[in-house]
Amino acid sequence: MTHSWSPEQYLRYEDERARPFLELTARIHADAPRRVVDLGAGPGTLTSLLAERWPDAEVTAVDSSPEMIERARGIAGISAVRADLRCWEPSAPVDVLVSNAALQWVDDHLTLLPRLVGMLAPGGWLAMQVPGNFEEPSHRIRRDLAAQEPFAQHVRDVTVPSSHDAATYLRTLQGLGLETDAWETTYLHVLHGEDPVFEWVSGTGARPTLQALPADLRAAFEQEYRDRLRTAYPDSGHGVVLPFRRVFAVGRRPR
Template identity: 50%
Template structure:
């Protein structure tokens, strides 16, 4: 099983933070309207303080399947009303009614996100809100080139089972939440991330979408694969005087029962 490296993931924490903040800005719940909050796929816990700032009296539970991420989150937690739990979103469901469920950049990793959302909706309070954000850039060069390379020899056999992400646009969430009787605000945003350093696009994606591919190879093939992929990314995202421009489209949806 592929593992998460919190340090690699946090290398571009500033860029990854903005979508979370913009997702929360669309949540129409006042400071006293959310008593229980769940952050499903909370990662290393570096964004929990944004939830605390908006809802100062809430009990917050962060859930993530990665023990490495949860260890980082626990190490940085000094809030007695924040808890973290290692659990898979594939099977986890809230034990109590929840006023706000947030899931940012997680649902693309599960086999059936609609089944996961079904379970969360069962626990959503009568005036509760669920807010989700997912990458929607599976057709961009960074992913297309990754999948093309993985399908070549000598990598094909080892990487046949590595997860290929799929596009999920805002219309899919609009249909899903509307069919479940919720009021929905759904949209997409393309961020133009300006990345600096050596092979910055590779460094970004090696902590997320390319992670299961790199970890799926043995110590002999991994360096060769990584160098070929770096070369492809340099051509697709050429360095400019100010850095490499990495377009990144994300889908958002905020659904309310209120």
């Protein structure tokens, strides 16, 4: 089932979404890479940071969303390619390959990692980050609602994200010959505004479910989802706290 992405909705919490990217790429110790690729780059705003860090590199943003790639094409210093990360191929070996908050959308993405590692030049770096919060209320509530009629018949085939723990990525990348560092972090994002957790998830994990529903059912689903999220994530008077676990791995191919 296809769905579309909104750069504007995604970037509503741009600072919070940028933090894992910055901490991921800080562990990449490449001095002067020639080819840098951001797989699943979204609107390209974070890809631009790679171009700033390595101004002499050829930096490419890859994403399957036409809306996201259209936005990325307006960013100086990078080239943007619309392609599915599951089948995209570089024209030459890559020195730095980044995938930030994208692989969770690929079913059984562990089987994709050998192909990604195979893209690396000798001494090249692979850096990946995926959400690890799929048992949190924000996801459990969506799943519970989506399993109920009249919603279930419309969303049973919808794409849902998933990921593994850091140890699994560590063992997998080590098994592929990379010198690997893997870790997990839980951020406590303090969000403000009306129903901020709903606004957060409607730009990412819940978006395919919401778009799969007919307009009349979507309104009912959204209202119930908002109500339950408000109960699960109360505002203490200092904002709404959204715990968000992220899983990271950075590996380097030996020369």
